[in-house]
Amino acid sequence: MNAAHVGDWLCGHALTASDIDCATTVMLKILDGKCKMGAVDKTVMALLYDAVKHRPGERFGDEYHRLIAAARAASSEGMRNLIYEKRVLAETMLSRPVMKTFKAMLREQGLFAGLSEDDESLA
Template identity: 60%
Template sequence: MALLYDAVKGCPCVILGADIHALIEIARHSHEDDEIREFVYEKRVLAETMISRPVMKGFKAMLREQRETVN
């Protein structure tokens, strides 16, 4: 997911606020911080609830296919 984020974070279609970009940077450098990990998890779950189930399933299937192609 980090590689995907890096690939799209500058695209105009990405509508993440500066606070979320900052949180991602903090989380990347805080591997041992359980509080940050839990906060990021909650944000991710909330974001996923805003995406319809069929769209999320399609997205995850696409990621799996791409990973299999690369490996």
């Protein structure tokens, strides 16, 4: 698994502004430690976020991206709490069905195809 896999997938799959918001929200959930995805799925989602964070979302923009960058650079209890608060806020702005539809679309469209928890080439 590497960024090229995600980049290749993105070349064939247009994401909406709402999808960008969903990717941002998933990244917040990964960072606050509440994400229940496996390691490979988390890596794929982080790579997806990195590939699309420059694209405009409907609701979330530079403030969220700066916060995510700061949390990735230096994790602390205070930062995790702030990320948690922003994630909860983001999840209230996006409906649960929107997030479920986004995640289902990624699976159905093959973003995770052929990847397993045994994949040793995680980027």
